[in-house]
Amino acid sequence: YDFNIKGELRHLDTNESFVFNYYKNAHEQNHKRYQVLGHLITQYVYELLEKVCMLQKVYIPTDATEDEPRSFFFMSENALTSSSSLIVLLQDRGVFCAGQWGQRTIVSEGLGHGTQIPFIKMALQSHGGVIVLNPNDNFVDLKTEKERLSFSTREEALTSTQSVWWIPKRGSSSPEEHTMYVWDHFISKCAAKNVAFIAHGYGGLVFVDLLVQRKWEVMNKVYAVAFIDSMHNTQHQTRSDPQIQEWIQKYCREWVSNRKPLDKAVGSLVKLNCPTVSAGTEKCGLAPSCCLHAVFKYLKSTLKAK
Numbered sequence: 073y074d075f076n077i078k079g080e081l082r083h084l085d086t087n088e089s090f091v092f093n094y095y096k097n098a099h100e101q102n103h104k105r106y107q108v109l110g111h112l113i114t115q116y117v118y119e120l121l122e123k124v125c126m127l128q129k130v131y132i133p134t135d136a137t138e139d140e141p142r143s144f145f146f147m148s149e150n151a152l153t154s155s156s157s158l159i160v161l162l163q164d165r166g167v168f169c170a171g172q173w174g175q176r177t178i179v180s181e182g183l184g185h186g187t188q189i190p191f192i193k194m195a196l197q198s199h200g201g202v203i204v205l206n207p208n209d210n211f212v213d214l215k216t217e218k219e220r221l222s223f224s225t226r227e228e229a230l231t232s233t234q235s236v237w238w239i240p241k242r243g244s245s246s247p248e249e250h251t252m253y254v255w256d257h258f259i260s261k262c263a264a265k266n267v268a269f270i271a272h273g274y275g276g277l278v279f280v281d282l283l284v285q286r287k288w289e290v291m292n293k294v295y296a297v298a299f300i301d302s303m304h305n306t307q308h309q310t311r312s313d314p315q316i317q318e319w320i321q322k323y324c325r326e327w328v329s330n331r332k333p334l335d336k337a338v339g340s341l342v343k344l345n346c347p348t349v350s351a352g353t354e355k356c357g358l359a360p361s362c363c364l365h366a367v368f369k370y371l372k373s374t375l376k377a378k
Contacts, residue, residue: 073109075116079183090179110167110175117171117178117187121146125192127204132253133243141212143244145254146170146204148196152258156200157266157295157375160259161188163207164273165247170206173272177357185361191270194368201264205254207247207278211238247278255282260289266378268296268371272360276302276326280309283316291319296374298367299326299346301359306345320346325370327351327363335366 073090076082081090090109095101121127127146136142151158168175171188178186188204195202244250259267271279276299283290310316324346330338334352351359352366
């Protein structure tokens with residue numbers, strides 16, 4: 073398999089898209105085959121971030137010893153020094169890493185829909201700096217020396233006999249910890265006075281966690297947040313802090329998978345939530361790519377109004 077010129081994954085001989093159930097009645101074999109593909113996609117997307125988007129890979133923790141497991145994230149060359157605004161991308165939780173909105177979407181719909189690359193390109197064109205977080209790179213598996221990509225499999229790992237082989241990465245043992253580490257050591261110190269977040273799925277919950285933990289810092293530095301199908305819960309996470317709740321209503325907007333046309337208001341059951349609009353698609357996997365232009369239009373107008 074390889075990606076064609078349109079960024080679609082196709083079989084080199086048959087030109088057909090990836091077959092999930094390749095082996096008949098052999099779920100485990102099919103799953104392993106998909107895992108191998110997933111690993112290759114992860115490496116390929118990392119390569120695109122560095123070679124096509126010209127982002128730099130930054131290893132953390134910054135004071136790691138030589139033999140210590142490290143995580144990393146990506147940022148544009150002048151992300152910390154440029155005084156123009158900075159955009160931070162915060163992905164959903166799962167078995168995928170930096171640069172991806174969803175692995176399955178990459179496999180079935182292509183790089184244009186499943187990766188963060190169109191967002192990165194637009195951020196660089198319109199705003200200056202960009203930081204791509206890597207919140208799911210939490211463990212190293214000593215047994216195979218392979219990266220354990222997913223935080224969501226941690227529960228399984230801890231109940232298995234193999235748990236002793238799983239080493240958490242300091243400062244990145246969970247999406248929340250990773251995001252806070254990059255905030256404390258990089259984003260909070262950047263020259264840009266205006267920072268925006270684009271947070272997808274569980275990434276929205278992680279952002280609100282950061283907002284609660286670093287309240288005044290975040291409220292002073294972040295001028296807008298675009299949530300996409302976010303899992304955050306304002307009432308539960310903010311512990312009824314009226315200042316945070318008011319800030320969320322004022323500076324955040326959420327795009328959700330919905331049958332309504334793009335940007336049309338969608339009623340929210342939660343009174344405290346921010347304004348919620350349609351992403352222009354009912355398919356969750358396509359929500360980020362479908363609301364790309366709407367998100368940047370919102371960020372641009374919010375910055376202008378500031």
